[in-house]
Amino acid sequence: MIMKDMPAGPSPVLTRTFQSRANELKAVRKDVTMMAQKLGCGTEVVQDLVLAVDEACQNIIRHAYGEDQEGEITLNIFQEDRELVVMLRDFAESIDVEMVKPRDLNDLRPGGLGTHFIAEVMDRVEFMPPPSDGGNLLRMVKRIS
């Protein structure tokens, strides 16, 4: 169904499809933790991956689908040598990626930190071209060695 959007190569080390609901995220974090620990990642790398995936899912839930809409999120994580490639796909309306930017941390206010966290803990983050059948596809890479 969605493999055309995924990099060619080995099967994902983790694949999961879930609804865009806040109460799904605890189980997603648990799966990512177990996957990363199984691959021998250190504590900090595990925490970074979990935070990035969780925050990216939150962005989808809160901004891509929004409060009045619900849909599927598909998470695939691939291992490519000593990197983990996280592909996060939603089926909401395609977003304007120029609007997705970390905010100024000197401005003390609640909210708006998720994108900053993702940029801080991952080595590369990019939105892929919108899939032909709609939605958004986020690619995040983390070195694990």
Place this chain on the structure above:
Amino acid sequence: MDHTTSEENGAIIITFEGDVDLDSSPDCRKVLLESVAKNMPVLADLSGVTYIDSSGIACMVEALQSARKSGHEFALAGVSDAAMRVLSLARLDSVFAIHESREAGLKSLD
């Protein structure tokens, strides 16, 4: 996430345990803002927090701002390693008053 609220030495202590995430942060926000509205110093004990995300951090920031507006103290205590790492990523570890333990926090709020 679970939380308990108590009063000690004229301060409100809120103890959070578990994951403070998008699912639980509305409850976290509610208890924090209700406590700050009582016009007493508030100490949030985060020693049992196993995970906190941007929505949880946002609750802490909102409580701090609300406390500052009313001229009362809002401090964190016993911040777990997991929570401290996220606070540091947000560059907020120097914005909040952070005490090593609940006891140290209560002493400073005297």
